[in-house]
Amino acid sequence: MNWEVIGIWLGAVLTLMLYSFLYRDNPFYKFAEHLFVGMSAAYWVIYSIYNVLKPNFWDELTGAGDGTPDYLMIIPGVFGLFMLARLIPRIAGLSRLALAMIVGTGAGLSLVSTLQTNCLSQIEGTIVPLTGSGTMGFINNLIIVVGVVCGLVYFFFSKPHDGITGKAAGAGITVLMVAFGASFGYTVMARVSLLIGQAQFLLFDWLPTMGINL
Amino acid sequence: MRLFLPLLVTFLCGILMILHFFVPHRPISTLGDGLTEWYMIVASAAIFLGSANLIQVHVHRISTKARNWQYSPVVLGGFAAMMVAGLVWGLEENRPFDYMFQNMVVPMGATMFSLLAFFVASAAFRAFRASNWRATLLLTSAFIVMLGRVPLGGLIWKRIPEISEWMMQVPNMAGQRAVMIGAALGVVSTSLRMIFGIERSYLGGTD
Amino acid sequence: MRKLLEKLDKVDRRIIYLLMALSVFLPLALRLNYPIPVGSGPSRDLFDTIDSLPAGSVVLMSYDYDPSTMPELQPMAVALTQHLFSRGHRILAMAFWPQGASLSQEALTAVGDSLGAVQYRDWVNLGYTVGAGVSIVRMGSSIRAVYPQDRDGTPCDSIPMLRHVQNLRDIDLVICLSAGDPGIHAWVMMAHDRFGVPVGGGCTAVSAPEFYTYLGTGQMVGLLGGLKGAADYETMVREGRENTPAGLATPGMAAQSIAHLVIMGFIVIGNITYLILHRRGRGEAR
Numbered sequence: 001m002n003w004e005v006i007g008i009w010l011g012a013v014l015t016l017m018l019y020s021f022l023y024r025d026n027p028f029y030k031f032a033e034h035l036f037v038g039m040s041a042a043y044w045v046i047y048s049i050y051n052v053l054k055p056n057f058w059d060e061l062t063g064a065g066d067g068t069p070d071y072l073m074i075i076p077g078v079f080g081l082f083m084l085a086r087l088i089p090r091i092a093g094l095s096r097l098a099l100a101m102i103v104g105t106g107a108g109l110s111l112v113s114t115l116q117t118n119c120l121s122q123i124e125g126t127i128v129p130l131t132g133s134g135t136m137g138f139i140n141n142l143i144i145v146v147g148v149v150c151g152l153v154y155f156f157f158s159k160p161h162d163g164i165t166g167k168a169a170g171a172g173i174t175v176l177m178v179a180f181g182a183s184f185g186y187t188v189m190a191r192v193s194l195l196i197g198q199a200q201f202l203l204f205d206w207l208p209t210m211g212i213n214l
Numbered sequence: 215m216r217l218f219l220p221l222l223v224t225f226l227c228g229i230l231m232i233l234h235f236f237v238p239h240r241p242i243s244t245l246g247d248g249l250t251e252w253y254m255i256v257a258s259a260a261i262f263l264g265s266a267n268l269i270q271v272h273v274h275r276i277s278t279k280a281r282n283w284q285y286s287p288v289v290l291g292g293f294a295a296m297m298v299a300g301l302v303w304g305l306e307e308n309r310p311f312d313y314m315f316q317n318m319v320v321p322m323g324a325t326m327f328s329l330l331a332f333f334v335a336s337a338a339f340r341a342f343r344a345s346n347w348r349a350t351l352l353l354t355s356a357f358i359v360m361l362g363r364v365p366l367g368g369l370i371w372k373r374i375p376e377i378s379e380w381m382m383q384v385p386n387m388a389g390q391r392a393v394m395i396g397a398a399l400g401v402v403s404t405s406l407r408m409i410f411g412i413e414r415s416y417l418g419g420t421d
Numbered sequence: 422m423r424k425l426l427e428k429l430d431k432v433d434r435r436i437i438y439l440l441m442a443l444s445v446f447l448p449l450a451l452r453l454n455y456p457i458p459v460g461s462g463p464s465r466d467l468f469d470t471i472d473s474l475p476a477g478s479v480v481l482m483s484y485d486y487d488p489s490t491m492p493e494l495q496p497m498a499v500a501l502t503q504h505l506f507s508r509g510h511r512i513l514a515m516a517f518w519p520q521g522a523s524l525s526q527e528a529l530t531a532v533g534d535s536l537g538a539v540q541y542r543d544w545v546n547l548g549y550t551v552g553a554g555v556s557i558v559r560m561g562s563s564i565r566a567v568y569p570q571d572r573d574g575t576p577c578d579s580i581p582m583l584r585h586v587q588n589l590r591d592i593d594l595v596i597c598l599s600a601g602d603p604g605i606h607a608w609v610m611m612a613h614d615r616f617g618v619p620v621g622g623g624c625t626a627v628s629a630p631e632f633y634t635y636l637g638t639g640q641m642v643g644l645l646g647g648l649k650g651a652a653d654y655e656t657m658v659r660e661g662r663e664n665t666p667a668g669l670a671t672p673g674m675a676a677q678s679i680a681h682l683v684i685m686g687f688i689v690i691g692n693i694t695y696l697i698l699h700r701r702g703r704g705e706a707r
């Protein structure tokens with residue numbers, strides 16, 4: 001037995017332990033579930049140390065990267081420690097400063113970017129000619145324009161959905177239902193794909209280690 | 215007063231990022247670039263906070279013999295093993311850290327989420343009801359997409375993949391775009407409320 | 422008939438699970454295979470975009486996923502890497518999901534070794550970073566500010582491939598393989614809309630419908646959606662190059678077909694029992 005085969009067996013045993021949940025909740029499932037949580041958390045920490053904190057913080061602060069120490073890096077270092085202060089109830093309030101920095105930066109960035117990408121560009125994409133691209137083009141563009149406008153009317157709750165607003169909202173929900181149906185179809189596809197991946201692992205990686213070649 | 219400094223930090227960071235978008239020149243660009251670099255360090259600390267919290271919770275569960283405490287040593291053991299492997303032997307391929315990732319974390323992660331296929335099947339049988347014409351429309355749309363995205367759909371009727379693609383590119387896009395524009399307006403208003411200190415719930419918690 | 426429907430209505434969930442498992446395992450074990458026709462659409466658009474890039478172009482691939490979505494996205498990563506290397510392009514890999522850093526290394530070394538692509542000359546794996554949109558904005562002015570070194574700790578200044586790659590404007594195409602957030606949204610917002618770099622991508626089937634909005638506006642050049650997108654790409658990569666090894670997505674499409682039919686069958690049977698037993702029951706009660 002070499003390390004590769006041991007690795008495949010480790011993976012297969014853990015896979016089967018997790019699948020045992022389908023019969024009912026049991027200690028094997030719980031064991032694998034807890035092991036997964038612990039290992040995943042440590043993986044995240046290790047990568048943060050090696051790929052972010054060492055090169056972007058420690059090497060910059062000490063000058064290990066380009067030879068010139070950047071003492072301004074003390075500031076994000078202190079903010080980082082503030083974040084960890086949340087673990088100590090007496091000084092947990094300090095973590096607000098770190099959170100404020102994260103939230104403020106994120107809010108400022110997403111305000112302009114989201115407005116540009118997900119709002120203005122989408123409105124621009126909806127301003128399409130209703131003529132000039134054949135019957136099918138006309139129908140498609142009409143569905144897009146009416147669908148987007150009516151969909152937005154459906155999300156507008158400041159006015160009661162009756163009369164013409166109600167009719168528009170009704171058309172909007174109809175278009176949304178088609179979109180949600182498509183999303184549902186794709187969701188089924190995604191879930192099945194994940195099962196296929198693990199089935200391939202068991203059938204074509206694990207079984208051959210026992211001499212069973214399908 | 216205890217909220218003044220955090221609100222000021224939020225305001226300054228938010229305004230700086232907005233200015234950074236519109237004014238790509240010094241000194242705004244230098245300040246904005248500096249802030250993005252600092253952001254990465256502080257955001258990394260959040261990962262340590264999460265992990266420290268995980269350890270704290272499970273040590274507490276063991277010490278109080280809480281329900282299912284027997285599995286907490288498994289969490290801590292898995293965490294310790296991965297940490298030691300990473301810190302001692304590094305991240306490179308064919309080292310213990312990479313070996314444990316490929317042979318334990320990968321199959322467990324993939325299996326955990328593949329369980330959803332079974333739950334979707336069960337929900338399909340018990341929950342997806344064509345109870346009115348709009349629900350029927352949703353299911354019809356789902357059926358067309360499900361058939362159109364697999365080779366069998368084209369074998370049943372060669373137009374099914376085309377109809378499915380049309381549905382994605384026209385009615386689906388219209389619906390998704392309405393949702394996207396609506397959500398974007400929500401993000402913009404929430405961001406403004408945060409930057410100007412009207413929305414403060416994220417600062418809640420212990421003093 | 423009614424008794425049968427009543428039995429069906431109360432069927433144990435484990436029977437449903439068993440049928441689901443059989444619908445996936447049997448087609449795979451029997452090696453069922455259906456041809457995968459690739460028509461025009463977002464998969465073809467991405468393939469054509471890569472084909473039209475001049476040889477030696479630098480393509481940034483962001484591996485924003487983890488093992489939970491690997492069955493869908495890893496076949497895309499492998500097929501895209503095969504295509505890029507076979508066209509003589511260079512790959513700059515990175516990840517906003519920590520586990521993506523290891524999965525990218527696996528794809529790059531496996532495909533790179535088979536096609537003779539050399540690390541640091543044809544590809545570099547920068548590894549993981551935090552921050553998503555914020556980091557992309559910083560990369561717009563300096564990639565080294567976010568990644569002073571690669572995944573293995575080699576300083577970027579000493580990597581030959583990165584000599585002329587300073588910021589995002591030196592990148593010819595961004596391809597984001599995304600399992601959620603952070604992912605394609607951040608790349609379209611920052612790389613495309615802010616710095617004008619073309620963005621293509623692959624995503625899990627769950628999130629594919631929402632990205633059609635970006636395709637419609639031209640904010641994305643192409644998209645691979647789920648296992649079907651991966652199988653499409655594998656098929657296109659193999660067109661005219663039959664010696665290219667078959668990927669993982671194509672053999673899975675037969676199982677996908679059968680599983681979809683089974684789930685559709687569940688929905689139909691579930692609705693029939695609902696209509697006959699419950700609706701009628703409610704009507705009688707009235």
